Amino acid sequence: MSLSTSNKRIPVALWIWYRGGNFRGFQRQPEGPTVQQALEDALRAEGVPATVMAAGRTDRGVHARMQVVSVRLEPGDSPSALEARLPARLPPGLGLCRVRAPRSFHAQWSASGKEYRYRLWLGGAKAPEPWAPFVLDVAREPGFESARVEPDRLEALLSLATGTRDFIAFHEKSSPRKPRTLESAALHALGADLYEVRLKGDGFARYQVRYLMGSALKVAAGRLPEEHWRAALETGVAMEGFKAPAHGLVLWEVHYPPELDPFTVGERLHPPGLPLEPPFHFG
The missing domain is CATH 3.30.70.660 (Pseudouridine synthase I, catalytic domain, C-terminal subdomain)
Known part of the structure; x- marks a missing residue:
């Protein structure tokens, strides 16, 4: 018997930012803390027990104004609900701009x-x-x-x-x-x-x-x-x-073909929730 649409996990794209000095790079590793570890811990605390897939890894000390990750939400959850509750779980130096539910999208493989x-x-x-x-x-x-x-x-x-x-x-x-x-x-x-x-x-x-x-x-x-x-x-x-x-x-930015891009032109020009102080000040 096939599952109904309401029972399927929801694929979403998260736009996150971070200051690299707070972490030992993006990818999870035993020596932590890393961006992946901090993000997955925050997601787990909000009922999203998933491994994130990023547009790419950044090394220790490298900052990101726009890092994009793919994750799947549990049935009954929504992008807007996660966007509202996740920031409070994130540590200093890591933040969230947007959560979107694009069609046929992968943070890394869809990037142009x-x-x-x-x-x-x-x-x-x-x-x-x-x-x-x-x-x-x-x-x-x-x-x-x-x-x-x-x-x-x-x-x-x-x-x-x-x-x-x-x-x-x-x-x-x-x-x-x-x-x-x-x-x-x-x-x-x-x-x-x-x-x-x-x-x-x-x-x-x-x-x-x-x-x-x-x-x-x-x-x-x-x-x-x-x-x-x-x-x-x-x-x-x-x-x-x-x-x-x-x-x-x-x-600074991850690009996707227009038909796949989860984020609007306006959001890219003026990212909601992005700190204006260094290192993200200039557009």
């Missing part, structure tokens, strides 16, 4: 691309509060002492990385080696000496953004010749790069 943003302080003086914990203060990073990085130079180097290519020189070998498309890599001035690199692509391997950022900075600072950067991009040959620290990186 992602946008990451990396924040930099390029000034001579120390990075000011409240941004200091969320930016790479380049001149004070070991190996960059007294370095001067010109914004135009950095943006020109990053623009060379756009297009479809094998990024094997810029990611962990544990990630599959395959062509990936970096659609854009643009530098935006946020005021004073604060900058933000916005990287959009169809998918990113582990540490890819951090190695791209760190290696481009090393070349822009004159610590490596540009020929090494070009060779790594064009042939995949290894270079003596630099993995930029996690605290400057934000998973």
